[in-house]
Amino acid sequence: MISDKIRDFTDSLILARKEAEQEENDEVLSQLTNTHLRQTLMDIFSAGIDMIDTSRITLYFAVRYMAGLPDIQSKVQEEIDRVVGKDRLPTIKDRENLSYTEATLHEAMRLGTVVPVGLPHSTMCDTKVGGYDVPQDTVVMINHWALHHDPNYWIDVEKFDPTRYLDENGKLGMKPESWLPFSAGRRVCLGEVVAKPELHLIFATIMQRFKITLPEGTNPELKLGGSSSNTQPAPFQIIVEDRINT
Numbered sequence: 318m319i320s321d322k323i324r325d326f327t328d329s330l331i332l333a334r335k336e337a338e339q340e341e342n343d344e345v346l347s348q349l350t351n352t353h354l355r356q357t358l359m360d361i362f363s364a365g366i367d368m369i370d371t372s373r374i375t376l377y378f379a380v381r382y383m384a385g386l387p388d389i390q391s392k393v394q395e396e397i398d399r400v401v402g403k404d405r406l407p408t409i410k411d412r413e414n415l416s417y418t419e420a421t422l423h424e425a426m427r428l429g430t431v432v433p434v435g436l437p438h439s440t441m442c443d444t445k446v447g448g449y450d451v452p453q454d455t456v457v458m459i460n461h462w463a464l465h466h467d468p469n470y471w472i473d474v475e476k477f478d479p480t481r482y483l484d485e486n487g488k489l490g491m492k493p494e495s496w497l498p499f500s501a502g503r504r505v506c507l508g509e510v511v512a513k514p515e516l517h518l519i520f521a522t523i524m525q526r527f528k529i530t531l532p533e534g535t536n537p538e539l540k541l542g543g544s545s546s547n548t549q550p551a552p553f554q555i556i557v558e559d560r561i562n563t
């Protein structure tokens with residue numbers, strides 16, 4: 318590997334170790350052993366793709382919601398047609414001009430909440446949360462599902478409404494206080510910065526190219542499946558029609 322030709326995350330880790338070797342920095346080297354490198358790469362691949370399949374299931378939710386909500390799907394498609402058109406594919410750069418599309422994804426993440434209860438953490442000292450005493454060494458987990466379905470924070474809580482995330486100019490506004498699909502703080506999802514643009518790009522591309530509907534007679538309401546560690550839409554069928562070549 319040549320140091321100025323970094324192809325991916327693995328190269329960056331190997332380069333960091335080579336630099337630490339050259340600088341004889343034992344402290345850094347002790348944190349970049351083969352085991353660290355292997356486990357870091359496993360974390361990235363398994364958390365993002367395999368283990369809980371967060372991004373794939375988020376897209377399932379978004380597609381299933383669109384199939385049952387034709388008015389919202391049309392608004393997403395109007396925005397994409399206006400900003401991107403039909404002659405080229407959406408790119409990452411279009412994201413800032415596709416706020417309604419992004420807000421629609423945010424709403425699918427809220428109502429779907431792929432990770433309903435976060436990973437276990439442990440308190441490092443005695444503390445107080447919401448008036449409750451929590452002693453040191455207590456296992457604590459964030460209930461993302463409850464945050465996303467709390468009627469004290471969300472008007473008409475079960476309604477799918479992308480405008481919750483938009484400001485008066487139709488741009489993505491401040492993140493609502495109770496929207497936390499990626500968690501927060503020091504152990505926030507490491508993949509948030511990858512997942513958000515990636516999901517936006519894929520969702521925008523699907524919406525640009527296809528009209529998605531439900532087979533006749535299907536209840537438009539989304540039924541939930543999955544488990545306590547991972548929410549999914551119950552298995553569903555959709556009809557996919559080409560919007561570009563028709």
Ligand code: HEM
Pocket residue numbers: 360361362364365366371372375431432435436437459498499500501503504505506507508509511512
């Ligand atoms: C829609 C997609 C995703 C959602 C909703 C999501 C959500 C979460 C949540 C709730 C956590 C637990 C945070 C905590 O402990 O408080 C987490 C952790 C993590 N996620 Fe994601 N994630 C997504 C995609 C990804 C992707 C694509 C990757 C990797 C490329 C990834 C890598 C990780 C890693 C490494 C952790 C552990 C972080 C740590 O413990 O320090 N995630 N994620």
